[in-house]
Amino acid sequence: MRIALFATCIVDAMYPETAKSTVKILERLGHEVIFPKAQACCGQMHMNSGYMPEALPVVENHINAFDTEDYDVAVAPSGSCVASVKHQHPYLAERLGKPELKDRAKAVGARTYELTQLLVDVLGITNAAEQLGSYFPETITYHPSCHGMRSLGLGDRQLDLLKTVGGITINELPEADQCCGFGGTFSIKNADVSSAMLDDKVKNICSTGASACSGGDASCLMHIGGGLSRTGAKPKTLHLADILASTMEETVSL
Amino acid sequence: MTQVFLGMPAGGQGNLFEQEPFPQAAHRELGNTQMRKNLRHATHSIRDKRLKVVGELPDWEALRDAGSTIKNNSMATLEERLLEFEKNFTARGGVVHWARDADEANKIVTELVRATGSTEVVKVKSMATQEIGLNEHLESEGIDAFETDLAELIVQLGHDKPSHILVPAIHKNRTQVRDIFLKEMPGVDPNLTDDPSKLANAARAHLRKKFLAAKVAISGANFALADTGTLGVVESEGNGRMCLTLPETLITVMGIEKVLPQWEDIEVFMQLLPRSSTGERMNPYTSLWTGASADDGPQNVHIVLLDNGRTRALADRFGRTALNCIRCSACMNVCPVYERTGGHAYGSTYPGPIGAILSPLLTGIEVEENGSLPYASSLCGACYEACPVKINIPEILVHLRGEDVDAKREKHKLPTQMDLLMKGGSWALGKGKNIGLLEKALPLGRLAAGKDKKIKKLPGIAAGWTQSRDIPAPPNKSFRDWWSDTKESK
Numbered sequence: 001m002r003i004a005l006f007a008t009c010i011v012d013a014m015y016p017e018t019a020k021s022t023v024k025i026l027e028r029l030g031h032e033v034i035f036p037k038a039q040a041c042c043g044q045m046h047m048n049s050g051y052m053p054e055a056l057p058v059v060e061n062h063i064n065a066f067d068t069e070d071y072d073v074a075v076a077p078s079g080s081c082v083a084s085v086k087h088q089h090p091y092l093a094e095r096l097g098k099p100e101l102k103d104r105a106k107a108v109g110a111r112t113y114e115l116t117q118l119l120v121d122v123l124g125i126t127n128a129a130e131q132l133g134s135y136f137p138e139t140i141t142y143h144p145s146c147h148g149m150r151s152l153g154l155g156d157r158q159l160d161l162l163k164t165v166g167g168i169t170i171n172e173l174p175e176a177d178q179c180c181g182f183g184g185t186f187s188i189k190n191a192d193v194s195s196a197m198l199d200d201k202v203k204n205i206c207s208t209g210a211s212a213c214s215g216g217d218a219s220c221l222m223h224i225g226g227g228l229s230r231t232g233a234k235p236k237t238l239h240l241a242d243i244l245a246s247t248m249e250e251t252v253s254l
Numbered sequence: 255m256t257q258v259f260l261g262m263p264a265g266g267q268g269n270l271f272e273q274e275p276f277p278q279a280a281h282r283e284l285g286n287t288q289m290r291k292n293l294r295h296a297t298h299s300i301r302d303k304r305l306k307v308v309g310e311l312p313d314w315e316a317l318r319d320a321g322s323t324i325k326n327n328s329m330a331t332l333e334e335r336l337l338e339f340e341k342n343f344t345a346r347g348g349v350v351h352w353a354r355d356a357d358e359a360n361k362i363v364t365e366l367v368r369a370t371g372s373t374e375v376v377k378v379k380s381m382a383t384q385e386i387g388l389n390e391h392l393e394s395e396g397i398d399a400f401e402t403d404l405a406e407l408i409v410q411l412g413h414d415k416p417s418h419i420l421v422p423a424i425h426k427n428r429t430q431v432r433d434i435f436l437k438e439m440p441g442v443d444p445n446l447t448d449d450p451s452k453l454a455n456a457a458r459a460h461l462r463k464k465f466l467a468a469k470v471a472i473s474g475a476n477f478a479l480a481d482t483g484t485l486g487v488v489e490s491e492g493n494g495r496m497c498l499t500l501p502e503t504l505i506t507v508m509g510i511e512k513v514l515p516q517w518e519d520i521e522v523f524m525q526l527l528p529r530s531s532t533g534e535r536m537n538p539y540t541s542l543w544t545g546a547s548a549d550d551g552p553q554n555v556h557i558v559l560l561d562n563g564r565t566r567a568l569a570d571r572f573g574r575t576a577l578n579c580i581r582c583s584a585c586m587n588v589c590p591v592y593e594r595t596g597g598h599a600y601g602s603t604y605p606g607p608i609g610a611i612l613s614p615l616l617t618g619i620e621v622e623e624n625g626s627l628p629y630a631s632s633l634c635g636a637c638y639e640a641c642p643v644k645i646n647i648p649e650i651l652v653h654l655r656g657e658d659v660d661a662k663r664e665k666h667k668l669p670t671q672m673d674l675l676m677k678g679g680s681w682a683l684g685k686g687k688n689i690g691l692l693e694k695a696l697p698l699g700r701l702a703a704g705k706d707k708k709i710k711k712l713p714g715i716a717a718g719w720t721q722s723r724d725i726p727a728p729p730n731k732s733f734r735d736w737w738s739d740t741k742e743s744k
Binding site: 007009011012013015017019020036045046048050052054060087088091146147150177182185186188190192194196197198223226229 | 276631635654655657677684688715733734
């Protein structure tokens with residue numbers, strides 16, 4: 001399969017290893033990965049902050065970058081950005097009175113997948129150790145990010161895949177389904193409430209005794225990691241793509 | 255000569271307003287540790303109960319779809335439904351009154367009470383009358399209104415405001431309730447303990463006298479059925495049944511969006527509502543009445559049909575489904591923001607996620623601080639998942655943020671920091687080559703992070719982030735550049 005990688009802006013600029021891990025996993029399965037260079041961002045920050053006209057160039061750019069025939073599916077290591085592509089892009093086009101853009105947005109959204117959605121639903125991966133050679137001998141806990149869980153309906157796909165990684169121990173996160181408090185510009189506009197939510201997430205992570213918290217969204221992990229770092233807590237954060245890409249030969253270190 | 259101010263609203267809209275920006279109100283409420291403890295305990299136990307009873311129904315999702323469809327149809331034909339209801343309610347001996355806003359509704363109710371000669375009314379818990387500020391208005395007109403729902407009574411005796419639409423005193427624990435009773439309830443046993451059954455008995459003894467003496471009752475309604483002209487109230491304590499049957503005059507205030515097309519529709523809502531609100535399979539008391547019945551129950555039966563911004567909300571094509579709300583409160587019970595700030599932070603009668611969309615939809619986004627309400631959410635989506643009529647609250651929150659920014663755009667001469675950030679972001683993230691260009695500066699960010707590879711303080715609005723979170727040092731090279739160097743040079 002020819003797979004177009006949508007790296008997402010935050011992974012591209014801040015967590016390039018996670019995008020490399022995504023490429024590794026897919027190439028290991030024998031697929032060809034392409035990276036449409038025109039891509040930049042899904043525009044979610046603009047839309048969720050209410051800046052709709054300002055979001056338009058960003059959304060149009062994404063649709064132009066991915067509205068081509070030369071790939072089978074697009075994939076992103078993020079539930080949130082994929083949910084934006086699928087649900088918010090058509091909304092924005094409709095709001096701003098662009099029916100043609102809305103149709104194209106829907107077409108792009110229909111073949112864009114979150115990483116574990118692609119791995120499980122399309123590529124039939126059910127055992128990461130056997131099918132991907134994933135090996136990660138650490139004790140981790142897992143935070144299901146809201147947009148993946150609720151907007152995309154990922155269910156337990158991410159956690160189930162992590163459970164099948166060789167050598168891994170997963171300690172259950174108390175109140176896992178509670179938002180970490182990130183919410184994009186919510187974290188600065190309503191910094192106090194966001195911090196109160198983060199505080200509970202950090203405490204719950206620390207209570208598991210895990211050495212890392214994993215998840216499927218780099219932005220939530222940056223938020224959680226920022227809170228862990230500020231409180232001097234030991235656990236690190238690590239995207240699930242990095243864990244799935246880790247092998248016996250090339251083991252990712254925390 | 256009457257003066258007409260063109261462009262000004264004709265009357266007041268009551269209690270639909272956030273008076274200070276939400277972040278400011280939230281900051282204050284977050285400091286109330288007792289309230290947060292009470293609320294965490296209460297919301298978490300209602301959540302568990304709801305999940306349990308919802309899980310019992312194999313067709314829960316189909317029920318939600320049915321509820322959503324019935325409401326959408328009803329809203330699409332609202333005018334017809336209301337006229338049909340008026341015809342049938344009137345034919346059965348009821349009297350229908352129409353109110354454009356809170357002021358008009360308050361005036362109508364006051365005149366109706368006056369006409370009975372009574373200066374006291376008993377009340378069934380009602381969101382519509384909270385919304386219009388009816389109790390305060392009646393008081394100013396020399397009429398005493400007594401709340402008969404236990405939690406409303408606690409709030410009223412405590413000179414407090416409700417903080418939740420279903421459990422108005424959710425922010426109080428039982429010791430605080432006991433203290434309010436001891437201080438404010440006439441003739442209360444001075445040895446009253448905080449045992450819940452003792453507290454309930456104290457309230458019962460206090461209220462019984464009111465029920466038996468009252469000549470006028472005021473209620474809200476959970477629904478009106480157009481095809482029969484029937485009104486319905488769903489409740490837990492039986493106080494509603496007393497108010498709806500004992501007095502001679504019954505006045506109901508109901509938002510126009512509560513009308514359902516037909517009798518059969520309540521089958522769906524009687525399954526959705528109790529499970530979503532109190533986490534019960536069925537509520538203890540459901541009262542239905544159709545006009546007046548000779549020699550039984552109230553003989554003077556009135557309904558005030560209230561607009562108060564509902565037609566404005568209906569005109570918003572992206573926001574109108576907010577009117578489908580059946581006031582179950584499931585969204586606030588699961589909301590992580592509400593759980594921490596409580597209901598008072600939202601200012602309006604309607605707190606939580608539904609309040610954050612409903613209040614600005616009813617009043618317009620530019621009024622008071624209602625423009626700050628749609629931002630009171632991390633967009634986690636727990637509300638949408640819990641909503642029994644599938645109102646896509648996160649989508650409407652985002653839509654209303656757009657309305658807020660557009661409204662302020664016209665007002666502000668100088669751009670705010672956020673405006674500038676978003677404008678810059680629009681350029682930077684609008685082209686692959688633009689973000690690529692900026693990423694060349696990533697090593698500078700590494701330099702700023704210093705030895706421990708953490709950025710701990712950011713200026714301006716970004717300081718909100720660094721008040722409780724570090725930012726890791728950026729990488730030396732973006733993925734984009736790595737791809738060019740590694741994959742394309744092969």
